[in-house]
Amino acid sequence: MFQMYYYLRDLSPTQQIGMLFVIVFGVLLLASVGAFLLSVREHADEARADFWRKELKSLDAMLRTSWLMVFVFWIGWALGDWVALTLFALVSFFALREFLTLSPTRLGDHRSLVLAFFAVLPVQYALVGGGYFDMFAVFIPVYVFLALPLASALANDPMRFLERSAKLQWGIMVCIYGMSHVPAILMLKFPGYEGRNAFMVFFLVAVVQVCMVTQHIAAQRMRRKPIAPAISQSFNWDSWGLGVLVGSLFGALLAGITPWVPGTAFAAAFIACSAGGLGHFVMKALKRDRGIPNWGAEGQSVTGAGGLLDRVDGLCFAAPVFFHSARWYFGV
Amino acid sequence: MQPMRAKIMSLFLLGLIRILTGSQARWHGCPPKAEQRIYFANHQSHADLVMIWAALPKELRSMTRAIAAKDYWTKTPFKQWLTTAVFNVIYVSRDRSSDEDPLEPLFEALDNGDSIILFPEGTRGFTGEPQPFKAGLYNLALKFPNVVLVPAWINNVQHVLPKGEVVPVPVLCSVTFGTPMQLGEGEDRRAFLERARAAVVALRDV
Numbered sequence: 001m002f003q004m005y006y007y008l009r010d011l012s013p014t015q016q017i018g019m020l021f022v023i024v025f026g027v028l029l030l031a032s033v034g035a036f037l038l039s040v041r042e043h044a045d046e047a048r049a050d051f052w053r054k055e056l057k058s059l060d061a062m063l064r065t066s067w068l069m070v071f072v073f074w075i076g077w078a079l080g081d082w083v084a085l086t087l088f089a090l091v092s093f094f095a096l097r098e099f100l101t102l103s104p105t106r107l108g109d110h111r112s113l114v115l116a117f118f119a120v121l122p123v124q125y126a127l128v129g130g131g132y133f134d135m136f137a138v139f140i141p142v143y144v145f146l147a148l149p150l151a152s153a154l155a156n157d158p159m160r161f162l163e164r165s166a167k168l169q170w171g172i173m174v175c176i177y178g179m180s181h182v183p184a185i186l187m188l189k190f191p192g193y194e195g196r197n198a199f200m201v202f203f204l205v206a207v208v209q210v211c212m213v214t215q216h217i218a219a220q221r222m223r224r225k226p227i228a229p230a231i232s233q234s235f236n237w238d239s240w241g242l243g244v245l246v247g248s249l250f251g252a253l254l255a256g257i258t259p260w261v262p263g264t265a266f267a268a269a270f271i272a273c274s275a276g277g278l279g280h281f282v283m284k285a286l287k288r289d290r291g292i293p294n295w296g297a298e299g300q301s302v303t304g305a306g307g308l309l310d311r312v313d314g315l316c317f318a319a320p321v322f323f324h325s326a327r328w329y330f331g332v
Numbered sequence: 333m334q335p336m337r338a339k340i341m342s343l344f345l346l347g348l349i350r351i352l353t354g355s356q357a358r359w360h361g362c363p364p365k366a367e368q369r370i371y372f373a374n375h376q377s378h379a380d381l382v383m384i385w386a387a388l389p390k391e392l393r394s395m396t397r398a399i400a401a402k403d404y405w406t407k408t409p410f411k412q413w414l415t416t417a418v419f420n421v422i423y424v425s426r427d428r429s430s431d432e433d434p435l436e437p438l439f440e441a442l443d444n445g446d447s448i449i450l451f452p453e454g455t456r457g458f459t460g461e462p463q464p465f466k467a468g469l470y471n472l473a474l475k476f477p478n479v480v481l482v483p484a485w486i487n488n489v490q491h492v493l494p495k496g497e498v499v500p501v502p503v504l505c506s507v508t509f510g511t512p513m514q515l516g517e518g519e520d521r522r523a524f525l526e527r528a529r530a531a532v533v534a535l536r537d538v
Contacts, residue, residue: 093502097354101504107494113501 013195017077020202020257024070028063035059062213065311069205077198081186082129088183089125093117095309095316096175102290103167108157112148112168120144121176128184133327136184140177145169170286175309178316181323188323190259190330199257200326203265204272206254208318211247211273212280218242232284240277247273264329272322279317283309338417345418349379349386353492353505357387360538361511362482364389368447370476371396371509372469373484374462374532375451378404379500383489384449385419387507397422397441398449422448435468442476452528456495462532465525473515473524483510483528485535508535 011019039056043049072091076084096117105113120140127136149165185204186197218239226233251269255262349355357364373384381398388396402423405415415421422437433439441448450472452465473481488505513531515524 097502097504100502101488104491107491110494110497110501114497114499117502118499 016257017196017198020199021070021074021077025074028067028070032063032067035063066209069209073198073202073205081183084186085125085129085183088179089121091308091312092121092125092176092179095179095312096121096171098307098309099171099175100168102292103171103286105164105167106157106159108155108159109152109164109168111155112151115148115151116144116168116172116176120148120172124176124180125183128180128187131187133184133187136180140172144172148172174283174313174316178320179312181319182315184323185319185326188327188330189332190326191332193259196257196259203251203254203258203269204319204322205315207247207251207269208272208276208315210250211243211276212314214246215239215243215277228285231288232281235281235284240281243277244270244273247276259330268322268325268329271325272318275321276314276318280314282317283313335417338413341414342418345382346386349382352500352502353383353489355383355386356504356506357389358506358508358538360508360535362480362509364392364509366391366395367480368442368445368478369396369480369482369512370442370448370450370469370472371482371484372450372452372465372528372532373486373507375453375456376460376486376490377456377493377495379489379493380451380486381419381421381449383486383505384484384507392447395445396447396449399424399438399451401426403427426454435471438468438472439475442472442479447479452525462529465529467521467525469528470515470521470524477515480512481514481528482512483531483535484508485510485532487536508538510535510538 035056038052041052043052072087073084076087100113124136124139127139148168149161152161152165152168182201182204185200188197188200190197190200216234219234219236222236222239222242224236224238226236228235248266248270251273252262252266254269255265258265258268260268346355371384373380381400385393385396385398398419398421400415400419400421400423402425404411405421406412406423415423422441424434424437426434438448438450450469452469453463454466454468455463457463469481472479485508486505487508488503491501491503492505493500510531513528
């Protein structure tokens with residue numbers, strides 16, 4: 001056991017990251033094979049078979065998301081920071097497309113939308129890539145939030161102006177600002193941790209994903225009274241707490257790949273998971289406002305949205321909080 | 333066989349429209365099938381033509397030709413090249429000055445065995461509700477009783493490129509294809525057109 005630990009520690013960062021991918025791909029492969037074997041199993045009665053089919057369907061969706069995420073990371077890591085940045089920019093683009101499709105805007109917003117997609121998004125990611133962190137943190141909340149309503153106002157359409165501006169600003173905040181903090185971690189310079197930032201991104205995504213999955217399963221199994229049934233039938237403090245706890249413990253386990261000791265890793269994971277879980281809940285409120293169960297429920301949505309936002313919304317809330325606490329902790 | 337430039341252009345347009353709109357086709361009521369069909373849809377934007385073209389599967393795209401207004405789509409050499417070489421549209425003239433039946437080019441295409449895409453409103457609507465359908469659809473159904481009539485609803489395209497704008501905005505769009513319909517025996521023209529319009533509108537909510 002300890003020998004193995006020392007062996008891993010003495011590898012170069014590149015080898016370590018390569019090893020991490022081998023492990024993660026292996027685990028995913030095992031899980032996929034397991035899911036496949038379960039799916040071909042015969043069942044005695046129809047009710048049980050039906051139950052398993054439903055279980056497997058959600059498991060399958062989760063596995064597919066995880067494969068995709070890991071694959072994106074692998075490509076990003078193998079081809080360098082700029083490729084990773086571009087990939088996250090694409091995720092932002094598609095998430096924002098989904099968000100704005102389901103929050104219909106008026107024709108007067110056309111110019112602002114063009115700006116959001118083709119100016120704000122690339123500039124934000126370019127600021128990340130260039131490492132201009134001071135500008136990157138304030139570009140959207142200060143400059144964009146003043147400029148976009150101006151573009152909308154110039155379109156001479158006062159109808160529901162505040163509501164429309166709010167929609168657009170929320171979309172940008174979550175899909176561009178939040179998301180861009182994930183690759184921003186790649187650009188931070190943690191002391192004594194050069195070349196290993198991909199681990200930090202992996203750490204963030206992994207703990208948030210573990211927290212969300214645990215929360216989801218716990219809510220289904222525990223069946224506690226929902227806190228805000230009009231917004232979410234499943235959200236309650238118990239399953240949320242359990243999700244955060246499991247996510248944070250997982251974070252403490254992963255401490256070896258971060259610059260932190262397990263206690264600090266636990267705290268960092270705790271911050272990210274809390275924000276992620278609550279953010280997911282907030283996004284549910286937005287979805288309820290639009291009268292839809294999911295951003296892109298298959299077979300239900302008129303828009304044909306892929307439901308990308310359903311899967312990354314927790315991350316969009318967790319990333320900025322995680323990013324700033326990590327920066328503050330190291331003073332970088 | 334399309335020449336190289338048209339081929340590249342059509343690939344480029346397909347990619348562009350997929351990134352901007354997702355160009356999702358939803359087949360409710362009939363599968364995509366290589367039979368002679370008349371697709372008729374609501375019309376809110378010039379992009380409708382590209383949208384429904386991109387939503388069709390590759391095999392059907394080459395044998396399905398859209399109807400386009402001659403005066404608008406032949407205004408510049410580029411527009412003309414685009415609609416001829418890339419989309420292979422059928423031009424109809426909207427002005428009634430010539431003696432020729434404006435539907436003549438459509439008859440020709442249907443005689444050749446092509447499927448066609450028709451916007452029976454005749455012009456773009458801006459209210460969201462489709463305008464009453466023009467008689468062309470009825471005349472075609474009367475003359476070609478064996479061609480399958482498929483209603484389609486194009487959703488959201490007007491948000492991609494509103495009138496007077498140049499830069500498109502990414503919004504998810506979809507085309508919903510409905511259950512094929514037929515002209516009833518001795519069915520009145522107005523009743524048929526109203527029924528066809530209702531079939532298109534009904535697809536908005538599925």
